[in-house]
Amino acid sequence: MKKRQLLLMGVSVLFLAACSANDQSMTHQMKDMTQQINYIQVNEASLQKDFEADLKDTEDLSNMTDQKSRVQKNLKKRQDAHAKAKEDLSQLHDETEQKKTKDSTFHSTSRDTLKTIEGYLTEYEQVLKQETAYYQLIAGDKASTADFEDQMAEINQTHQKAQDQLKKVEGKLQNLSEAIMKEEGKDA
Numbered sequence: 001m002k003k004r005q006l007l008l009m010g011v012s013v014l015f016l017a018a019c020s021a022n023d024q025s026m027t028h029q030m031k032d033m034t035q036q037i038n039y040i041q042v043n044e045a046s047l048q049k050d051f052e053a054d055l056k057d058t059e060d061l062s063n064m065t066d067q068k069s070r071v072q073k074n075l076k077k078r079q080d081a082h083a084k085a086k087e088d089l090s091q092l093h094d095e096t097e098q099k100k101t102k103d104s105t106f107h108s109t110s111r112d113t114l115k116t117i118e119g120y121l122t123e124y125e126q127v128l129k130q131e132t133a134y135y136q137l138i139a140g141d142k143a144s145t146a147d148f149e150d151q152m153a154e155i156n157q158t159h160q161k162a163q164d165q166l167k168k169v170e171g172k173l174q175n176l177s178e179a180i181m182k183e184e185g186k187d188a
Helices: 004-019 025-045 047-057 070-098 105-141 145-187
Strands: none
Touching: 004 070, 004 145, 025 047, 025 070, 025 105, 047 070, 070 145
8 A cells, every 4th residue: 555655655756746837727637636535545544543443432333423432533534535536537627628730649648548547436336335324324224244145245346346446547657747748838
């Protein structure tokens, strides 16, 4: 996980450097989207610690749906970052499609990368939905241990799909970053 965070942060630094020279829209959207994905990963990394802290606060699991609980705050941060990343993706998609360029590589690189990012965000949205349902389940009185295990297995499977998509994203972000900087350099 740390290697992935470092790579995403490295790509963010590239975008920050490009943005500081000129406040160009595609670079700005790309930087924002990458930061949101980083924020999701950072909060996800602290989820286990938040869960354990919430368990210490109560003898039952009823606090798992309390908006003041650490897991719910963590979930909310990731939901907000996910929503912002989707918004940034949509804007970046519109901007790259509207870009008038003779460079067909730019459009194919941007379409391919943005489709991969969309795949990650779609998978991650499912993780968030499943997590929400899981907290509802464990906070209730009627669920069995088998229910907990089944739902956790489902979350883990979906999470693995999202992480596989994220690995694909990492490899493509650098290519898109370079294509955007090249295109925006032509406009300068």
